[in-house]
Amino acid sequence: MDKGVNHRQAAGAPLPQRRKKRGVRLAVAYALRGLIGLLALMLAVLLVCGILYVKEYLDSPADTTETLDTGKDTTNEEAESTSQPQSPTDVYTVVLDAGHGGVQSGCVFDGVLEKDITLAVTLLAAEKLRAEGVTVILTREDDTDVSLNRRCQIANDAAADLFVSVHCNSYEDSSVSGLEGYYHNGTKGKRLAEYILAAANALGVKTRHVKDENYQVIRDTTMPAALMEIGFLSNPAERALLRSEDYQNTVAQAVADGVMTMRAAG
Numbered sequence: 020m021d022k023g024v025n026h027r028q029a030a031g032a033p034l035p036q037r038r039k040k041r042g043v044r045l046a047v048a049y050a051l052r053g054l055i056g057l058l059a060l061m062l063a064v065l066l067v068c069g070i071l072y073v074k075e076y077l078d079s080p081a082d083t084t085e086t087l088d089t090g091k092d093t094t095n096e097e098a099e100s101t102s103q104p105q106s107p108t109d110v111y112t113v114v115l116d117a118g119h120g121g122v123q124s125g126c127v128f129d130g131v132l133e134k135d136i137t138l139a140v141t142l143l144a145a146e147k148l149r150a151e152g153v154t155v156i157l158t159r160e161d162d163t164d165v166s167l168n169r170r171c172q173i174a175n176d177a178a179a180d181l182f183v184s185v186h187c188n189s190y191e192d193s194s195v196s197g198l199e200g201y202y203h204n205g206t207k208g209k210r211l212a213e214y215i216l217a218a219a220n221a222l223g224v225k226t227r228h229v230k231d232e233n234y235q236v237i238r239d240t241t242m243p244a245a246l247m248e249i250g251f252l253s254n255p256a257e258r259a260l261l262r263s264e265d266y267q268n269t270v271a272q273a274v275a276d277g278v279m280t281m282r283a284a285g
């Protein structure tokens with residue numbers, strides 16, 4: 020019994036100390052585990068924040084580049100329409116239609132082809148309107164033959180605000196000259212033709228009148244549309260004018276001014 024007591028005493032004497040030591044070790048271990056856990060949590064939070072920050076940083080310039088790229092693509096009508104600013108009030112789309120092209124020369128007098136004059140004036144008008152912030156879509160921008168159906172389809176698909184077709188006139192009486200405008204069934208088309216005629220007149224161009232005509236490009240387009248006969252190639256003096264860059268520039272300015280008046284008038 021004594022032996023047992025002694026034994027217990029011998030073995031038991033250091034027991035509270037060991038327990039105490041084990042307790043301290045456990046406490047330290049738990050504290051360390053807690054600390055490690057806390058550090059891991061902080062690292063995870065920092066990692067997530069870092070990823071989000073880097074993602075945002077990388078994403079913003081990528082978006083800008085994309086917008087700029089599509090904005091530059093003016094030849095593709097779909098890209099053009101999707102690259103526009105979101106607010107519909109900022110966008111004003113005009114389709115300019117250079118009459119004839121390719122094998123379709125239009126009227127020809129003294130080696131002057133209508134298709135060449137219409138293209139030159141249309142390209143100049145496009146340049147002026149783009150400088151005013153107007154989105155311009157061309158039915159052709161080089162010497163290609165585009166069907167009348169396709170010209171209407173381009174304008175209708177783009178849901179353009181206005182359509183202006185550019186042509187040159189001819190008449191059996193070579194003394195007849197002056198710029199004319201045509202519209203079909205619609206007060207807005209008529210107004211557009213009148214505005215361009217008035218702008219031409221203000222720039223010193225000889226003008227005639229506006230008239231309702233059943234031409235396909237002004238009939239089958241769904242927006243206000245005008246067809247401008249910018250002068251008579253059958254008239255020698257006007258033909259000479261139409262060949263000159265100065266006069267082409269003036270007529271193009273008249274088209275642009277008329278469009279801008281129409282835009283302002285709503």
Ligand SMILES: [Zn+2]
Nearest residue numbers: 118125186187
């Ligand atoms: Zn023509």
